[in-house]
Amino acid sequence: MGPARAVHSSIQGAKYDFTVAYNRRWPHAYFRAHLALDYIIPDRAKPVFEKIFADYRRVRNKTKIKIIDIGCSYGINAALLRTDLNLDDLYAAYLRPGGSLSRRDEIEHRAFFHNHGLRDDIQFAGVDPSFRAVRYARDLGLLDVGITADLEARDLTDKERCALADADIVISTGCVGYATERTFAHVYKASAASRPWVAAFAMHPFSYENIAAALRGFGLETRLVNRFRQRQRRFSAPTERQAILTTMSKLGMEDRLERTTGYIYASCYISAPPGEML
Ligand SMILES: C[S@@+](CC[C@H](N)C(=O)[O-])C[C@H]1O[C@@H](n2cnc3c(N)ncnc32)[C@H](O)[C@@H]1O
Numbered sequence: 001m002g003p004a005r006a007v008h009s010s011i012q013g014a015k016y017d018f019t020v021a022y023n024r025r026w027p028h029a030y031f032r033a034h035l036a037l038d039y040i041i042p043d044r045a046k047p048v049f050e051k052i053f054a055d056y057r058r059v060r061n062k063t064k065i066k067i068i069d070i071g072c073s074y075g076i077n078a079a080l081l082r083t084d085l086n087l088d089d090l091y092a093a094y095l096r097p098g099g100s101l102s103r104r105d106e107i108e109h110r111a112f113f114h115n116h117g118l119r120d121d122i123q124f125a126g127v128d129p130s131f132r133a134v135r136y137a138r139d140l141g142l143l144d145v146g147i148t149a150d151l152e153a154r155d156l157t158d159k160e161r162c163a164l165a166d167a168d169i170v171i172s173t174g175c176v177g178y179a180t181e182r183t184f185a186h187v188y189k190a191s192a193a194s195r196p197w198v199a200a201f202a203m204h205p206f207s208y209e210n211i212a213a214a215l216r217g218f219g220l221e222t223r224l225v226n227r228f229r230q231r232q233r234r235f236s237a238p239t240e241r242q243a244i245l246t247t248m249s250k251l252g253m254e255d256r257l258e259r260t261t262g263y264i265y266a267s268c269y270i271s272a273p274p275g276e277m278l
Contacts, residue, residue, distance in 0.1 A: 007205050007247060008177065014243030016236035023130035026105070027074035030133070031094040037233045041173045041266055043087035044230035045201055046080045048268060049171060052199045053081075053122070055278045056169055064121050065168040068187055068196070071175025072126025072146070075137025082124070082142070083116040110140055118142070125164055127151065127187060151183040156190055164190035169197045173266070174232065176202035181214035188218050195273050198222075201266040203232045204258065205247040208269045220271040228268035235262055 016037065021029040053065060069077050079090060093112055118141060125145035128134050134146040145163045149156065156164070170187060172179065188198070198215060202208045212222035235241040235258075244264060248255045257265050270277060 007207055007251075010247045010250070011205070011240075011243045014237075014240045016240060022073065023132045025132050025136065027133070027136060028094050030074060031091055034233070035091050035095065037236055038263075039174075039233040040087060041201055041203075041230060041232040042076050042080055045077070045171075045173050045266075045268075046086070048228045048230070049077070049081060049199060052197065052270065053169065056197055059276050059278070060168070062168065064123070066123045066125065066166060068164055068167045068170045068191065069124055069126045069143075070128075070170060070172040070179050070183060070187060070200070072124070072128045072134065072137060072143065073130065073174075074133045075124070075126060075140065075142030077171060077173060078124040078126070078137065078142040079113065082118045082122055083113065085116055106139070113140055113142065125167065127164075127183070151186040152178075152180060156186055161190040166194050167191035167196045168194065169199060171198075172200040174201070174203065176200060176208065176211065177206040181210040184211045185214040185217070188215060192218055195219075197276070198269075198271040200269050201230065201232070202269065203266045204255075204264055205244060205251055205253055207251070208267065212269065212271065215271045219273060221274050221277065222269055222271040223277060225268045225270055228270075229257075229265055230268065231261070231263045232266040233264055235264060 018033050021033045024030065057063060057065065072078065076090065079085060080087065123144045124142065125147065126134055126137055126143045127147045127149060129148060129150035131148040134143070134148045137143040138146040147160050147163060149160065164187060198220065200208070215222055235244070245255055245258060248258070
């Protein structure tokens with residue numbers, strides 16, 4: 001059994017299941033469920049991604065960049081990275097008490113991001129099987145391209161492949177585990193001609209080993225950057241805490257932060273062609 005599958009089977013049933021909120025017409029249920037466990041990884045990842053984008057722009061001498069977000073959901077990374085908003089701003093905007101969801105909300109959502117000035121020097125292409133979430137992010141202009149696909153189960157179509165071409169950086173938060181080396185390889189292959197970097201956060205105890213190996217096949221070196229390790233979210237229950245700590249210990253992963261803080265952390269992996277990583 002590969003490392004990803006071994007982790008899955010050892011925490012299966014104990015890991016909190018957010019999936020009912022993934023594919024709704026509106027993101028409110030997603031934000032409500034994630035705020036309840038203080039899901040914070042996109043917020044903590046934002047300054048790390050910004051540093052990586054700045055390094056990339058310097059190395060490649062580019063200003064406009066195209067980002068592919070694997071597991072883009074409702075366009076949360078795009079919303080954070082294309083505005084000066086933080087995740088609390090999004091939680092507050094989406095979780096105002098009362099009010100039913102209607103066409104008026106859609107107009108309000110659009111105005112909300114418009115008023116915060118979506119920067120257009122960072123273009124986003126999102127990949128996620130949750131078609132309603134992807135449609136929402138597309139409709140609001142957070143994503144320029146939305147690919148609704150489970151690339152664990154199938155390859156990209158020619159049209160989707162074209163839409164992912166010429167990317168600069170592939171990013172991901174909260175998705176490694178659902179997406180494995182299969183998805184990363186399909187996505188990378190579509191854009192391999194422009195040799196994008198890959199920057200991904202993998203929640204503990206999910207392994208990045210097979211993804212790094214797949215990216216090695218495209219000539220990329222992968223580094224685990226310990227100083228970029230970030231909080232993902234709180235443990236949902238003692239049973240989840242136990243299952244995750246047991247698996248981490250079996251895998252020889254250092255769990256001091258999890259034991260001390262009550263939060264599950266995510267490791268940051270950066271892949272780039274040899275000699276390009278700063
Ligand atoms: C915890 S959410 C993370 C969303 C967002 N990146 C964030 O950090 O807020 C996990 C996302 O992974 C998506 N997902 C599930 N299976 C996937 C797959 N095979 N490929 C890509 N995304 C997948 C879900 O639909 C969901 O949007």
